[in-house]
Amino acid sequence: MKDPVDFVAQLRKTATSSSIREQLTEIRSLIEIKQSNSMQRIVEIARGYFETNFDHKIRDLKALFPDDKLDSEGQPFWSGPKRSPQPITFSAEDPLHFSFVFNAANLIAVNLCMEPVRDEAAFRGLLGQTQATPYVQKLIAVETPEEAKAREEAGRPAPQTAANSDDDDEPVITELLAGL
């Protein structure tokens, strides 16, 4: 990244404040790992990716749309082409879970010009020292396509999706920028 000021300006034009926050957090954690030069930290991050993407985000979605939720027409929300996802709890014993953190962590290591840990036993050792990220429920305002259609017909404006989180994001972004 050659011009940070320009980068942030570009980001502000194209992204919402919550995604700016995510990206900046990402950049900061990358710098942190590079400074600490610690494979242990990368393994933690990789495990974090797993928990965010395959566990926590699914739980967020299920909190919003439980299996027995009915849509405005009284039909079950999870029906037809919509399949209800199940969160996956991380287990280092599961070969697929292990494969994900192993490859994700080593990809990051290669990105940062660090030596990947190819030995699975050694990697397991690092993984054994990581902690599960606690699940904090995130409330996201989502409207289904049907709801959006109904709203447009009624002539109401689109709800501010990120409205409630906007106030939270701005100070964090400022802080992140100062830190960088």
Added chain:
Amino acid sequence: MLVAADFEKDDDSNFHIDYINATSNLRARNYKITECDRNKTKMIAGKIIPAIATTTAMITGAVCAEIIKFAQGHRTIGKFKNTFINLALPLFLFSEPDDVKKMKSVEFDPIMCGPIKMLPEGFTCYDKVTINEGSMTFGQLFEWLKTNKGVEISMVTCGAVALYNMYLPGNKHAPRLEQKVEDVYKQVSGEELVTGRNYLQIEVGGTIIESGEDFQMPPIKYVFM
């Protein structure tokens, strides 16, 4: 320093396909969709389209038929066939291959403005000269060629890399006579030697000492260890 990873499906040690495989299968598990193996992931992510069905299968068959003839001990060139297939026309053409082209000495070559002698007369593209004397300097290499082939060398190349040229102004390459051939190759090409390969294929040019004529010879397999 950060390095962006360029997706490469054919390197099995770079974690790329394995990462994609793990990620997509975990998402599949979220939704209870049938998971797939690494090869399937590689085919989809690498946009590999199986094309064995038609032409490839025919070519494989034609090539195998030729191998069988060879394995049966046939050596008459007329018994072998060169196959041309175009499924769109459709055209299936079998022809007798020519004899391998033999290099002939010429009295006058319009480019060199003089005679060129083949060493040995009538060599083909399948011939090579093997020098298996261990690691050599250019000086030692030239000495070997002088004793065994009776030639004086003025130029050495390896692929697209010029290793030695006697005609440079001020005889710039003279110090290389004392250097190992493979060392100069590394230095000039800026590349490491291929691991596990103990030779370089080099081409030499120069004159025959006895007659002063230019010569051409097959590529040299220079074994340095």
